[in-house]
Amino acid sequence: MASTPVIKLGGRTFHIIDTPRDKDTTEQDVGMIDYDREYIYINPEMQSNSSWFITLLHELLHYVFYACARNDLRNDEALVSAMSESLYQIIKENPEYFQHREEYTDD
Ligand SMILES: [Zn+2]
Numbered sequence: 001m002a003s004t005p006v007i008k009l010g011g012r013t014f015h016i017i018d019t020p021r022d023k024d025t026t027e028q029d030v031g032m033i034d035y036d037r038e039y040i041y042i043n044p045e046m047q048s049n050s051s052w053f054i055t056l057l058h059e060l061l062h063y064v065f066y067a068c069a070r071n072d073l074r075n076d077e078a079l080v081s082a083m084s085e086s087l088y089q090i091i092k093e094n095p096e097y098f099q100h101r102e103e104y105t106d107d
Helices: 049-067 078-091
Strands: 008-010 012-018 033-034 039-042
Touching: 008 049, 012 049, 012 078, 039 049, 049 078
Parallel strands: 012 039
Antiparallel strands: 008 012, 033 039
16 A cells, blocks of 8 residues: 555545445445545546545545544535535635645644
């Protein structure tokens, strides 16, 4: 797994894994997160980059609510979807705030 892309959140390092459509997933067949193994599975058949990033944010938000023990919010798909869409729009429409992210790393 050393060559897979990763994303860090809250002291965890999630591996992002392209995963084809799976009938067992519940995330409208586009993404899934495994908190314990720290894997985020994203369907590579996504139509656009924006859909890919929104799915990534969506799965990370599930983890955020899981990490703060708010399962009521973690299981609220409408809330998680609205937040992931909105966060993506904020980042996309204000790239100057996010493009120098390396300046803000703590290591
Ligand atoms: Zn979801």
